[in-house]
Amino acid sequence: xxxxxxxxxxGGVVSVAERSQQSFAATxxxxxxxxxxxAPGYYPMVQDHIKPGRKTxxxxxxxxxxxxxxxxxxxxxxxxLIECAAHGAPWSRTSFNDCTGKxxxxxxxxxxxxxxxxxxCRLVADEVTLMNIAVHPxxxxxxxxxxxxxxxxxxxxxxxxxxxxxxxxxxxxSNRSAIALYRKYGFQDIGRRPGYxxxxxxxxxxxxxxVMRR
Ligand SMILES: CC(C)(COP(=O)(O)OP(=O)(O)OC[C@H]1O[C@@H](n2cnc3c(N)ncnc32)[C@H](O)[C@@H]1OP(=O)(O)O)[C@@H](O)C(=O)NCCC(=O)NCCS
Numbered sequence: 001x002x003x004x005x006x007x008x009x010x011g012g013v014v015s016v017a018e019r020s021q022q023s024f025a026a027t028x029x030x031x032x033x034x035x036x037x038x039a040p041g042y043y044p045m046v047q048d049h050i051k052p053g054r055k056t057x058x059x060x061x062x063x064x065x066x067x068x069x070x071x072x073x074x075x076x077x078x079x080x081l082i083e084c085a086a087h088g089a090p091w092s093r094t095s096f097n098d099c100t101g102k103x104x105x106x107x108x109x110x111x112x113x114x115x116x117x118x119x120x121c122r123l124v125a126d127e128v129t130l131m132n133i134a135v136h137p138x139x140x141x142x143x144x145x146x147x148x149x150x151x152x153x154x155x156x157x158x159x160x161x162x163x164x165x166x167x168x169x170x171x172x173x174s175n176r177s178a179i180a181l182y183r184k185y186g187f188q189d190i191g192r193r194p195g196y197x198x199x200x201x202x203x204x205x206x207x208x209x210x211v212m213r214r
Pocket of ligand 1: 134140171
């Protein structure tokens with residue numbers, strides 16, 4: 001199958017986790033036991049769960065949220081708002097809106113029916129290029145970036161879960177969280193493009209791109 005034939009778009013809705021009575025019941029049980037615990041210092045502070053450099057935001061009970069990854073119209077205003085909030089040097093509105101048509105796969109992650117992140121992939125022959133992935137800063141660090149990346153990797157894999165298409169991407173050398181995410185999911189560095197990215201204000205120097213492949 002040609003990767004650009006839109007195979008993923010037909011019925012490509014992937015439910016990654018669904019609200020279930022069970023998970024509500026489990027959460028309610030855990031909360032009940034928490035509220036009756038009296039041992040001082042028993043529970044670690046929320047910050048103790050967070051790696052250095054992570055934002056110290058209280059965790060949401062992610063298992064109680066309905067999450068859905070589905071194809072989206074990336075030119076809808078809410079996605080450009082996420083783009084501008086997440087990136088220090090966002091794409092222009094025009095570049096963003098141009099990512100439509102059969103050579104693009106655009107997916108959104110909805111949490112309780114609200115979009116919180118997206119991916120944009122370009123599809124050519126047997127290659128998938130992850131052009132953009134972003135999670136709104138208010139929702140970063142909750143595993144949503146990983147869900148979105150896994151959706152791309154699932155798309156690029158065959159039914160036996162073996163890589164079917166090569167997946168490429170570029171990332172700013174300074175973007176430690178994105179690089180950590182990509183390495184975690186098996187991407188390897190295959191090259192560098194010095195001066196590829198425009199500076200993120202207030203910096204004035206262009207930045208090197210690391211090219212990665214999986
Ligand atoms: C990169 C981005 C998509 C990650 O999304 P996220 O929802 O915050 O990431 P997750 O919570 O799913 O974390 C998944 C993995 O990413 C890495 N990661 C995420 N945030 C990190 C941070 N602040 N520091 C180090 N590693 C981090 C870790 O490997 C993490 O796995 P772990 O939790 O098991 O350690 C998000 O930070 C983002 O939108 N950044 C701005 C846009 C951007 O830079 N996009 C990439 C362009 S190439």
